[in-house]
Amino acid sequence: MSQLKVPKGTRDILGREIHLWRRIEETVYSVAQLFGYQEIRTPIFESTELFARGVGEGTDIVQKEMYTFLDKGGRSLTLRPEGTAPVMRAYLEQGFAVHEPRVKWFYLGPMFRYERPQAGRMRQFHQFGFEAIGFESPACDAEIILIAWTIYEELGLKRLSLEINSLGCNHCKPGYIEALKNFFRDRSEELCSNCKDRLERNPLRILDCKVETCQTVLRSTAFPNLQDFLCEDCKKHQAELLQTLTALGIPFVINPHLVRGLDYYTRTAFEVKTGELGAQDAVGGGGRYDNLSQALGGQRVPGVGFAAGMERIVLLLQKEETETSSERSGVYLAPLGKEGERYLLVLSRVLLQHGIPFYTDFADKTLKYHLKRAQKMGIRWVVILGEEEIQKSVFLLKDMISGEQISLSQEGLLKKLQEEISGAENTYLR
Numbered sequence: 001m002s003q004l005k006v007p008k009g010t011r012d013i014l015g016r017e018i019h020l021w022r023r024i025e026e027t028v029y030s031v032a033q034l035f036g037y038q039e040i041r042t043p044i045f046e047s048t049e050l051f052a053r054g055v056g057e058g059t060d061i062v063q064k065e066m067y068t069f070l071d072k073g074g075r076s077l078t079l080r081p082e083g084t085a086p087v088m089r090a091y092l093e094q095g096f097a098v099h100e101p102r103v104k105w106f107y108l109g110p111m112f113r114y115e116r117p118q119a120g121r122m123r124q125f126h127q128f129g130f131e132a133i134g135f136e137s138p139a140c141d142a143e144i145i146l147i148a149w150t151i152y153e154e155l156g157l158k159r160l161s162l163e164i165n166s167l168g169c170n171h172c173k174p175g176y177i178e179a180l181k182n183f184f185r186d187r188s189e190e191l192c193s194n195c196k197d198r199l200e201r202n203p204l205r206i207l208d209c210k211v212e213t214c215q216t217v218l219r220s221t222a223f224p225n226l227q228d229f230l231c232e233d234c235k236k237h238q239a240e241l242l243q244t245l246t247a248l249g250i251p252f253v254i255n256p257h258l259v260r261g262l263d264y265y266t267r268t269a270f271e272v273k274t275g276e277l278g279a280q281d282a283v284g285g286g287g288r289y290d291n292l293s294q295a296l297g298g299q300r301v302p303g304v305g306f307a308a309g310m311e312r313i314v315l316l317l318q319k320e321e322t323e324t325s326s327e328r329s330g331v332y333l334a335p336l337g338k339e340g341e342r343y344l345l346v347l348s349r350v351l352l353q354h355g356i357p358f359y360t361d362f363a364d365k366t367l368k369y370h371l372k373r374a375q376k377m378g379i380r381w382v383v384i385l386g387e388e389e390i391q392k393s394v395f396l397l398k399d400m401i402s403g404e405q406i407s408l409s410q411e412g413l414l415k416k417l418q419e420e421i422s423g424a425e426n427t428y429l430r
């Protein structure tokens with residue numbers, strides 16, 4: 001029989017890479033806690049209609065990229081392609097609009113899009129995101145940006161930059177869309193086939209197109225600038241946001257071409273980029289979505305948020321990772337024989353009580369094997385237990401760095417390990 005493989009666009013995450021995932025997740029949790037955002041976990045699949053309405057029928061996500069299936073009851077379900085629509089669905093469904101209209105939430109988990117897999121882009125990918133629902137103030141947009149910025153800084157990403165735009169509101173966005181359509185209709189011959197398709201459906205998406213001929217069209221001096229179409233309220237909102245960002249010391253540039261792929265965005269749209277992946281690469285983005293709740297059948301509820309793809313960030317962190325991070329703290333327990341295994345398992349309960357991480361290898365092998373294995377795992381301290389030690393009621397502790405071996409009682413062993421292995425570096429069992 002042939003060997004089974006993971007589905008295209010998915011992968012196993014394990015080994016040293018896991019530490020980077022944990023680092024990102026822990027950073028997200030701690031920053032969320034500092035800013036007072038609560039975690040929300042929504043289902044992996046939702047009704048297809050949620051995304052058709054909440055992401056937008058005209059988007060590439062809904063048109064081409066969703067994992068949609070019928071369950072045995074004939075319901076159309078979709079693996080979530082993004083996190084904001086489910087969060088807003090939960091907000092409305094749980095009645096927050098009535099009893100607690102202002103919430104600050106974050107989420108973290110896998111998302112699914114049927115796309116061509118490439119470095120940092122998978123069909124099952126992972127995102128974390130922050131959503132502040134119920135707040136109109138541009139200061140809340142600034143807080144969301146500050147959270148993103150704080151997380152990237154905390155992770156050590158360098159050469160960060162912020163691009164920002166406003167997509168307008170129900171009053172001024174339609175005028176811009178009309179101007180865009182007129183502009184593109186005159187030049188539709190120069191657009192790629194995808195964009196010809198987008199022209200009537202979702203002309204804003206053309207601004208995202210990377211095809212060279214479309215880029216040339218976008219660079220035309222006659223290209224309508226979104227900023228020129230903003231109404232007074234939208235201008236004011238943006239001006240206040242930019243003023244706050246300046247006060248926060250977060251540098252930004254206005255990019256009138258920046259749009260978000262999802263239909264429900266209004267006013268603020270932003271992207272954080274880093275210069276580290278060669279070209280300036282987006283590591284996260286977001287914006288305001290004051291139209292989303294109504295698209296889902298609720299009352300009008302303002303909201304602002306951002307999401308970041310974790311695969312990209314892992315790639316960036318892998319680049320700067322040093323060898324030392326593979327070292328494990330704790331102690332390697334090397335039993336020689338069945339009896340040793342049992343005694344060491346009993347010892348491991350004592351180690352647990354003292355918060356000392358350990359790894360026991362039950363391979364029934366020679367001392368030479370165990371020492372090699374401990375070395376490969378980067379563990380400094382090895383406890384050896386053979387027949388002789390059991391008879392004398394002692395443990396042999398070997399320091400893999402100095403090569404020194406000492407014979408210790410259980411009490412002496414615990415004391416020594418507590419001295420040598422500080423709780424702070426117990427990265428291993430967390």
Ligand SMILES: [Zn+2]
Pocket residue numbers: 168169170171172173230231232233234235
């Ligand atoms: Zn407006």
Ligand SMILES: [Zn+2]
Pocket residue numbers: 191192193194195206209210211214
């Ligand atoms: Zn195009």
